[in-house]
Amino acid sequence: MNTKQVKAYGTEAAENALEQMNIKRREATPSDVEIDILYCGVCHSDLHFARNDWGFSVYPVVPGHEIVGKVARVGEGVSKFKPGDIVAVGCLVDSCRTCDNCKKDLEQYCGEWVGTYGGHDKHLDLPTFGGYSETITVDQDFVLTVPDNLDLAGVAPVLCAGITTWSPLRHWNVDPDSKVAVVGLGGLGHMAIKLAHALGAETTLFSRSPNKIDDAKKLGADAVIISTDEAQMEAAQNKFDLIIDTVPYEHDLNPYISTLNTDGTLVLVGYLGPLDPIVHSVPMIMGRRSVAGSLIGGIAETQELLDFCGKHNITSDIEVIDIQYINEAYERMLKSDVHYRFVIDMRSLKG
């Protein structure tokens, strides 16, 4: 296996800041696409994984799974891409391809899927390294096509924040007859509002803060419910078909559950932390309500989303940063001080 050395930003230990390092990338196998990375979004998971918050990080860690780049080279068996194509890579770079989930285009639920970082690169017998780097080499079946009308920096968060909210919108059949609510207005929440609105649904944001009302409406929300206002919550009982809960820490689900209509579902897409939600059973039974989880999306569904974004001219609202700013960006992300996603201009790594 031929390899080359490329520059990246990563960490050798949970307690360290991210810093520049060199990593090995494989050269293209017959089915591989070598990509020069242009932009990489900054996801909350990047921070959790760099700091081993979940306890299963393998070092060195090079985060980044919201990748947009340009094809540099392709393996001899690659038919889907050619040098110069603008492409994207999300959270997955491989899966078993034979299980029931893979056969149903649900690679994200395959027991053997390979994460874009922190997975195992079977070719190199190394951890996979993410998009905070100059290049990445990915099997063509896990590379996506980017519509040519979109701002490329703004596309990057579509690969995780976008698909994480798109997949439940599609799975639970959201359409113009649907009433959708979103809990939390961060990276995921702002994409959920844009996408639900673009699907024609009546779209509502639940927020604790009246400061969010103007922003939410600009993003496409028809209404904002202040979740600390009992009268507003009471008025929303039995209303929603689908609630996408993006809040990434422990919180009480029950006030939201009772705003679900009969057969409504609250979908958890944010990581809730070490403490898990207590769910009251009676309101679930009395309205055949559900609480569910949903994880990113499959490759075909991610391409569907990119095509939808191209058609509706949807990208993420972002703040573009240089890679050298990443540790400060993490601290700001922890304080929710970003509207709504940091995206790294990877040219800054070459400088």
Next chain:
Amino acid sequence: MNTKQVKAYGTEAAENALEQMNIKRREATPSDVEIDILYCGVCHSDLHFARNDWGFSVYPVVPGHEIVGKVARVGEGVSKFKPGDIVAVGCLVDSCRTCDNCKKDLEQYCGEWVGTYGGHDKHLDLPTFGGYSETITVDQDFVLTVPDNLDLAGVAPVLCAGITTWSPLRHWNVDPDSKVAVVGLGGLGHMAIKLAHALGAETTLFSRSPNKIDDAKKLGADAVIISTDEAQMEAAQNKFDLIIDTVPYEHDLNPYISTLNTDGTLVLVGYLGPLDPIVHSVPMIMGRRSVAGSLIGGIAETQELLDFCGKHNITSDIEVIDIQYINEAYERMLKSDVHYRFVIDMRSLKG
């Protein structure tokens, strides 16, 4: 409104035993059916309501919502039934008939449904009184037809224990390709096994007790998993499409959730008591798994179930008792000492 006095068994207060009393029944309005009650099943809810365990009982309480009887008289506008017909009444005797849920034959989720007992009889401005009585008068739209091949005492529990498990089996599209598990082998659980098996599903019982294996298999279970056996639980990971959890007290749902396949659902149908389940979010997210609730069933769906039971010759496994035994039966029910449902022979009330 003409009324008549009939004998019943009920209680004037939470702390009292049930005893014989007289209650008022209305004579048939033009749309009513007057029914001489033959059998009435004994549901756990009867006991909870008689003892005000849920805090909203209105006295006097006459329990009973698993009613089989013979039509005595019909109002002049009744077209669906005639004297002599064998009929049934379940948990509902009225609803608003105009809301979205009623229009979709989901009367059980109507905000104004009238319970067979403990509801409000708008004709008499009295609480509704249940089936522990000689007769009941019910609007024809809430009266069901009993197939003529079935044992009538064994039919009674179909009206609550049966429909409570049938409705989720149907809503979540159980068919011969499905893998269904049932948690708990009581009144609801034994019906869930019979019905899932009759629908052709591969049917498994989760039980803490190896003593249940033989019984479960006689009822139609293909397998029994001892839930305290870690190796058996480990072997069942990612297996089931639907789990019907009938256990009527607080318990840990998480070991069952991880036995759901991708897109699987665990449905709560038992009352879980004042403490509510803690649900771990990560396994739900990692497999798009759901936890849901489900409440009895609508009138059309209950008729569908009765017809299905007729076709497949399914009734409940019961112990027939006289009404005078009801207080002892309640004590035995609290100890799960019944296989699997008490049914009162209401002739005992005339004696």
